[in-house]
Amino acid sequence: MTTQLATPLLDQVTTPDDLRQLAPENLRQLSDELRSEMIDAVGSTGGHLGSGLGVVELTVALHYIFNTPDDRLIWDVGHQAYPHKILTGRRDRIRTLRQEGGLSGFTKRSESEYDPFGAAHSSTSISAGLGFAVANKLAGKPGKAIAVIGDGAMSAGMAYEAMNNAEQAGNRLVVILNDNDMSIAPPVGGLSGYLARLVSSGQFLGLRNLAKKFAKRLPAPLQDAARKTDEYARGMAMGGTLFEELGFYYVGPIDGHDLDQLLPVLENVRDAADGPCLIHVVTQKGKGYAPAEESADKYHGVQKFDVITGEQKKSSGGAPSYTNVFAKALLAEAERDERICAITAAMPSGTGLDKFAQAFPARTFDVGIAEQHGVTFAAGLAAQGMKPFCAIYSTFLQRAFDQVVHDVAIQNLPVRFAIDRAGLVGADGATHAGSFDVTYLATLPNMVVMAAADEAELVHMVHTAAEYDAGPIAFRYPRGSGTGVAMPDTPQKLEIGKGRMVRGDEKSARKVAILSLGTRLGEALKAADQLEAKGLSTSVADLRFVKPLDNDLIRKLMATHEVVVTVEEGSIGGLGAHVLTMASDEGVLDSGLKIRTMRLPDLFQDQGAPEKQYDEARLNAPQIVDTVLSALRHNSAGVAEARA
Incomplete structure (x- = not known):
């Protein structure tokens, strides 16, 4: 399939209610039309492709069998939810994906009643689904919760924590394990599909329940033996003993692209009177689009692409990405020091560590979607004399904050944190923005926190971290x-x-000092040019560190300037808060010095072009100038007064 199909059936479907009016024999054609529509849409917008293509038939089957939105369908992460969005009243906006004012690339509660739970971080669906299911049980409502979780997301401990409590939901919780990469089970065939339909059928469940009632009359040892016989007999035939031990009735594996298997199994599970159920569905990422089938990793997340050839729009070249600069710098350090190792949490290519893994496979560790484990694992490595670099997106490091505090900082272990995607991230929006890492790291004793102003500074910071053994150290850089x-x-x-100092010096008396942290330095320098043009002498410092602060430099700048403005691409509680605290502690605020802090606003910013996002956050040069002029109680027309 390489071109846009006609979509006569899809044109009839605005909501799942319309879908459920179709005859089952029409669902194969509908699925083909849905897949074609998604390929064409993502080709024009970019976004996540392979995972959505892999769940087209599953999406159709779930909405066909379950009574959504009363039955709550929860997609883990949301990468695979584009077909779901098309079928739930959002087809007319699907070509606005990840654009300003458009559809989110993930599920979002405020976007549709068919998105009962927002998800952009992994492995949350079972916990949320359990909450919905138990709430329905307590309220006496019949609705079910269906959590669709990918096999990669099952590498996170949170999924198993939720499953361990799932019996509380009774038969109101259904988990769909979408196995598209890890090959948990043997290849799917006709026999396994037949067995799945058999063990999910009402007849089988009725016999099983009758056997359970009979077993309860037996002495305790025989009851236990009967239970294990039932579980392990099915486990030997189909796998799933682990899930049974966690309290789930396991069904599968079944072919996730075969509607003749999906529909009866889902219907059986929907009508089951027993406890929570897990259906193991095997799918293929990129299904139905040859370029994505042949290279699932490259077509997981894509730029705009030519639907006919599959060729993605290439970047215009120019400067290297920060991620590639980090990867190259870390490789160079590892060549000099065999104690350096690298840890990623299921993001080897996203963090650049795929290159490190090629060069040093024995020193590269992908821990899966398990940031908590990854950080404590790094702490253990550090305690034993290694030099671990944890390369984790800022937004994902949030998931391991307790481990950073308890296992790293309190023990003062030299774990190196390479924090990618710091600051605003454009199309991925609020869920992936690196807004909080400076705030939550710089509060910690023993922690060193750096922010690179440009790619050359990033190289220096990688080297500095490699050479630093006195405790934990972090450096952040943007997308x-x-x-x-x-x-x-x-x-x-x-x-x-x-x-x-990158402009002026700390000793000369000037009107304005701009203290920059991170990649807003370029905007700070532009603002300095504009202020100089208005007759306001301006110094600019790149602080590099927020923890520990360069108190000596800041103290001198405060003594020689009338206005001091801090600029950072992070939330309240970061650089500005630390500078204000220092000024307060030293009594500088009593001198009449004007200090202004510029940071991300106290809200979750929606997706958009990065520069537009920073403009809305008031962190570009014009807003820095406005902040200075406001501090001087002048607008642009009154600058002549300031000169005097």
């Missing part, structure tokens, strides 16, 4: 391309807690 600065031939070891 996207660097600024195009010249790259250093040799990395420098930065002095811990020391910033640098």
